[in-house]
Amino acid sequence: MNEPKYPFPALMEEASLVDTHCHLDMEEYAADLDDVLDRAHQQKVDRIITIGIDFESSKKAVSLARKYRGVSASVGVHPHNLPAATEDVYANILGLARENRDVVVGYGEIGLDYVRKYHPPELQRRHFRLQLDMARAAALPVIIHDREAHDDILRILDDSGPLPAGGVMHCFSGDYRFASTLIDRGLHISIPGVITFKNAASLQEVVRKVPLASLLLETDGPFLAPHPWRGKRNEPSYVLYTAARVAELRGISLPSLARATSENAAALFSLNTPCPESASLS
Numbered sequence: 024m025n026e027p028k029y030p031f032p033a034l035m036e037e038a039s040l041v042d043t044h045c046h047l048d049m050e051e052y053a054a055d056l057d058d059v060l061d062r063a064h065q066q067k068v069d070r071i072i073t074i075g076i077d078f079e080s081s082k083k084a085v086s087l088a089r090k091y092r093g094v095s096a097s098v099g100v101h102p103h104n105l106p107a108a109t110e111d112v113y114a115n116i117l118g119l120a121r122e123n124r125d126v127v128v129g130y131g132e133i134g135l136d137y138v139r140k141y142h143p144p145e146l147q148r149r150h151f152r153l154q155l156d157m158a159r160a161a162a163l164p165v166i167i168h169d170r171e172a173h174d175d176i177l178r179i180l181d182d183s184g185p186l187p188a189g190g191v192m193h194c195f196s197g198d199y200r201f202a203s204t205l206i207d208r209g210l211h212i213s214i215p216g217v218i219t220f221k222n223a224a225s226l227q228e229v230v231r232k233v234p235l236a237s238l239l240l241e242t243d244g245p246f247l248a249p250h251p252w253r254g255k256r257n258e259p260s261y262v263l264y265t266a267a268r269v270a271e272l273r274g275i276s277l278p279s280l281a282r283a284t285s286e287n288a289a290a291l292f293s294l295n296t297p298c299p300e301s302a303s304l305s
């Protein structure tokens with residue numbers, strides 16, 4: 024029964040992958056996280072960034088990064104979770120980032136969500152501006168969530184000023200023009216499993232045309248599983264399907280794509296330091 028229902032694309036040669044965006048602290052992984060991470064390592068997904076969506080989840084991200092080899096953390100408050108984000112909460116998040124510099128590699132996810140619109144756009148914009156300042160204060164790259172808020176995201180990025188540590192538009196959902204505008208501002212574009220879906224023409228154009236140096240890969244697990252797992256729980260090993268499709272669209276080999284995107288991720292999130300061994304072993 025250990026045989027996977029669908030074979031993984033083979034990642035040969037000296038290449039590995041980074042899942043730059045996954046929510047390992049979520050309920051969906053509670054029962055089998057060790058197996059999920061074993062599968063990731065078996066498939067050479069050597070690095071995973073687990074993303075904070077509020078203070079509690081940011082703390083869990085830090086603990087997971089301390090516990091598991093190859094896992095790093097980000098901290099921040101997702102646009103769905105804003106009302107609980109008081110001044111004290113933000114002070115605690117900044118403290119968490121500063122006390123855990125060795126495992127906290129990004130600030131986010133932060134941004135605007137005009138699809139779910141759990142909170143009024145004006146409130147979302149205020150928190151987004153504030154958290155861009157916090158990312159700067161922490162000298163961390165930002166991880167931005169944008170759902171149908173492209174214009175406001177751009178306007179706020181421009182008002183807010185440069186981001187010296189850079190950043191990424193996670194789960195990119197815009198067109199090539201929007202991607203280019205972000206890349207001009209020094210941001211990376213992160214490609215989710217959506218690229219494996221049949222109706223992804225606009226995202227395919229982005230993947231074909233943006234500079235390879237701007238591309239990152241992510242699962243956004245447990246959400247948005249790529250084909251052939253669409254509709255099921257997503258997990259870091261599945262970033263391999265996304266990588267295979269991106270390589271195919273760009274007409275390069277899977278190992279070359281893996282190497283390039285892993286280098287991009289390592290540079291943006293400063294992942295070059297050797298993987299800490301599992302803390303439980305020390």
Ligand SMILES: [Zn+2]
Pocket residue numbers: 044046074132243
């Ligand atoms: Zn996310």
